[in-house]
Amino acid sequence: MYDLLITNALICDGSGTPGYEGSVAVKDGKIAAVGQVDAQALQVIDAQGLVLSPGFVEPHAHYDAQMTWDGLATPIMEHGVTAIVQGNCSLSLAPVREQDREFMAKTFRHIEEMPENAFDAGLKWSWETFDDYNKAISNDELGINVATLVGHSPLRLWVLGEESRVRSSTVEEITQLQQELRNCLDGGALGLSTSFVDTDFEQCAVPCRWAATEELDALCAVLGEYKATLQVVPEFWNEDLLCARIDLMADLSRKHGIKVTFSPLFDSVAAPNLVNVALERVKYQRELGGVVIPQVQTRPSDITFNLKRTSAIFVTKRSWWDTLSVSKEERIALYKNSEKRAELIEELKNGLMPIALHIEFDKITINHIDSDKNRQYNGMTLAQVAMARNCDIAEVMLDLSLEEDFEVEFTAASLAHDNPEKVADMLTSEYTMVGAGDAGAHVTRFATYGDTTYLFSKFVREQHALTIEQAVQKLTSETYEVWGIKNRGYLREGYAADMVIFDPVTIDRGPEVMAYDLPAEGFRYVREAFGIKQVFVNGQQTYIAGQGYTDNRAGEILRVG
Amino acid sequence: MTVSIEPRRRSMFPQSGEQWQEFAARVFPDQDLNVAVEQLQSWNLHISYRVPTGKLLPSDVVFIEPPLPE
Numbered sequence: 001m002y003d004l005l006i007t008n009a010l011i012c013d014g015s016g017t018p019g020y021e022g023s024v025a026v027k028d029g030k031i032a033a034v035g036q037v038d039a040q041a042l043q044v045i046d047a048q049g050l051v052l053s054p055g056f057v058e059p060h061a062h063y064d065a066q067m068t069w070d071g072l073a074t075p076i077m078e079h080g081v082t083a084i085v086q087g088n089c090s091l092s093l094a095p096v097r098e099q100d101r102e103f104m105a106k107t108f109r110h111i112e113e114m115p116e117n118a119f120d121a122g123l124k125w126s127w128e129t130f131d132d133y134n135k136a137i138s139n140d141e142l143g144i145n146v147a148t149l150v151g152h153s154p155l156r157l158w159v160l161g162e163e164s165r166v167r168s169s170t171v172e173e174i175t176q177l178q179q180e181l182r183n184c185l186d187g188g189a190l191g192l193s194t195s196f197v198d199t200d201f202e203q204c205a206v207p208c209r210w211a212a213t214e215e216l217d218a219l220c221a222v223l224g225e226y227k228a229t230l231q232v233v234p235e236f237w238n239e240d241l242l243c244a245r246i247d248l249m250a251d252l253s254r255k256h257g258i259k260v261t262f263s264p265l266f267d268s269v270a271a272p273n274l275v276n277v278a279l280e281r282v283k284y285q286r287e288l289g290g291v292v293i294p295q296v297q298t299r300p301s302d303i304t305f306n307l308k309r310t311s312a313i314f315v316t317k318r319s320w321w322d323t324l325s326v327s328k329e330e331r332i333a334l335y336k337n338s339e340k341r342a343e344l345i346e347e348l349k350n351g352l353m354p355i356a357l358h359i360e361f362d363k364i365t366i367n368h369i370d371s372d373k374n375r376q377y378n379g380m381t382l383a384q385v386a387m388a389r390n391c392d393i394a395e396v397m398l399d400l401s402l403e404e405d406f407e408v409e410f411t412a413a414s415l416a417h418d419n420p421e422k423v424a425d426m427l428t429s430e431y432t433m434v435g436a437g438d439a440g441a442h443v444t445r446f447a448t449y450g451d452t453t454y455l456f457s458k459f460v461r462e463q464h465a466l467t468i469e470q471a472v473q474k475l476t477s478e479t480y481e482v483w484g485i486k487n488r489g490y491l492r493e494g495y496a497a498d499m500v501i502f503d504p505v506t507i508d509r510g511p512e513v514m515a516y517d518l519p520a521e522g523f524r525y526v527r528e529a530f531g532i533k534q535v536f537v538n539g540q541q542t543y544i545a546g547q548g549y550t551d552n553r554a555g556e557i558l559r560v561g
Numbered sequence: 562m563t564v565s566i567e568p569r570r571r572s573m574f575p576q577s578g579e580q581w582q583e584f585a586a587r588v589f590p591d592q593d594l595n596v597a598v599e600q601l602q603s604w605n606l607h608i609s610y611r612v613p614t615g616k617l618l619p620s621d622v623v624f625i626e627p628p629l630p631e
Contacts, residue, residue, distance in 0.1 A: 247569075254564065
C-alpha cells in the first residue's frame with residue numbers, strides 16, 4: 001500500500017526527455033514507483049490533462065529572515081517551488097554574534113530592500129552559529145525545503161569583528177575563517193556566497209569586499225574539501241569587469257575543483273554586447289576546465305513605485321530621492337512649493353540612468369488609482385495623462401500623488417532584460433542556469449515571485465524557446481546538480497517526492513499586486529500563480545490551488561550530497 | 562590545474578594596504594607617480610568615482626591598460 005498515487009499525469013521527470021502518460025507512487029516521502037503503476041494507495045489523485053514534474057527550485061533567494069516566521073516561504077510555493085537556496089550575495093543571518101545582529105539586520109534590509117517594520121517584528125534572533133540557525137528554522141512549521149549558503153560578509157564579521165569592514169585579513173585570520181567555514185558546512189551550509197558589488201546600510205563596501213584574493217582562494221579550498229559551490233555577485237553591468245571576474249571564478253573553479261555560479265547575467269541596452277561577450281568567456285573557460293555558471297532571470301526588469309518611499313527609479317535623481325526620504329507632511333509641502341516643483345521637473349529630464357537600467361519616464365504607466373475622480377487614468381502612460389491634463393509628466397506624478405494622498409502606483413516596465421528572443425537564447429544556453437530571481441528580496445520595490453511560472457508562459461508557450469520538458473529540467477535537475485544536492489530533481493524511484501502538478505495550458509504568473517501580509521502588516525509586492533494545481537514536499541500534499549496550504553509541514557534542510 | 566589565459570583587458574588586484582600611489586608605484590615603477598596614478602584612475606572610474614571615498618579595496622579589479630577600442 002502506497003501513501004500516495006498520482007495517476008493519468010503527463011510525467012515530465014526532470015531529465016528533459018519527452019513526457020509520457022503514467023503514474024507516480026509515493027511511500028515514506030520518497031518516490032516508490034513511476035510509470036504504469038497498478039497498486040493501492042491511501043490517497044489517489046487523478047491528474048488527467050495535467051503535468052506532473054519534480055518540484056521547482058528557486059536557486060537565488062533571500063528568505064533568510066522570513067524563514068524564521070514563515071516556514072512556507074509564501075508565496076513562492078504557489079509558483080511550484082519546493083526548494084529554495086538562500087544566503088546569497090554574501091548575506092546570511094548566520095553565523096552572527098549577538099553584538100553584530102544590528103549591523104547584519106540593517107545591512108540585510110538595506111541591500112535586499114525589505115520593510116524595516118516587518119523585518120524587525122518578525123525576526124526573533126535565537127542563534128549565533130550556522131548550525132543553530134538551521135535548527136531554528138527546522139521546526140514544526142517548516143513546509144518547504146531550504147538550503148542556505150554562508151555569507152562571506154557575516155563570516156568575516158565573525159572572525160575579524162568590526163575590522164572586517166575596513167581591512168583585509170591576516171594569515172592567522174584566514175586560517176580562522178577557513179575553520180569557521182568548515183563549522184558552517186558541517187552545520188548544513190550549502191556553500192559560500194560573496195559579492196564584489198554590495199554596500200552596507202552606511203553605503204560602505206560590505207565586509208567581503210575587503211577580502212584579498214588570498215582569502216577567497218583559501219575559502220574556496222575549503223569548499224573544495226566539501227564539494228560545495230561558490231555563489232558570486234560580480235560587476236554584472238560592465239563587459240571588462242565581468243570578464244575579469246569570470247576569469248577569477250574560473251581560476252578558483254579549476255584550482256579547487258568547485259563550481260562557481262554568478263548572478264545575474266543580465267541583458268540591457270546600457271551594455272548591448274555584454275551577454276554575448278560574457279557567454280563567450282564562460283564557454284572559453286569551460287573548455288579549459290573552469291566551471292562558471294551564470295544565472296539568468298526569466299522576468300524583465302519592471303519596477304512599481306509610488307511617491308511614499310524611495311525607489312531605484314530615483315537613484316540618479318537626487319532631488320526626487322530626497323523628497324522621498326522625508327516625512328509625508330514635509331513631502332506634501334515640497335510638492336506644493338513652486339520652486340521645488342520646477343527643480344523636480346527639470347531633474348527628471350536629466351539622462352542619468354541607474355546601473356544597467358533604461359528608464360523612459362514618459363512611458364511609465366499609472367497602474368493603481370482607486371478614486372472615482374482619477375480612476376480613468378489607470379493603464380495610461382504619464383505622457384498620455386500629461387497631455388490630457390496639459391502639464392509636464394513630472395507634474396502628473398506629483399499632482400496625482402497629492403490628490404490621492406499618495407495612494408497611486410506607477411509602473412516602469414521593461415527597464416532591461418526585456419528582449420524575449422535574446423533572453424530566450426540566454427535561458428536555453430547550455431552554459432547558463434535559470435536563477436537570479438532574488439525571491440524574498442526587494443519586496444517593497446517589485447514582486448520577486450513568479451519567475452518559474454513565467455518561464456512556461458513566456459518562453460515555452462509564447463516564444464517556443466523550450467519544450468515543457470526542457471523548462472522542467474532547467475528548474476529541477478539542472479539546478480540541483482549545480483548545487484551538488486543529490487536524490488532530488490527527478491521523478492525516479494528512491495528520489496525525494498517533491499512534486500508539482502500543473503496545467504501546461506494555463507501556467508503563468510499573475511499581475512503584481514500590493515499585499516500587507518508580512519509581520520506588523522508589513523508591505524510587499526506579490527504575484528498570484530495560475531495553473532499550479534498541487535504541490536507536494538517530501539511526499540506531503542502542501543499546497544492545493546483554490547484551497548490554499550494544507551497543514552502538512554514536511555520541509556527539510558538541504559545540504560551538499 | 563593551472564592554465565594561462567590572455568585576459569580580455571589586463572588587470573591586477575591591490576596588495577594588502579595598497580592605495581593608488583603604492584599600486585601605481587608597483588605596477589608602473591618607471592613612470593612619474595602622479596601621472597601613473599591619474600592614468601590608473603582614469604582607466605578605473607568604477608573605483609575612482611566610488612562614493613564616498615574612491616579608494617581601492619583589496620578585492621577590486623584594477624585595470625592596468627585603457628579600455629579596448631570599440
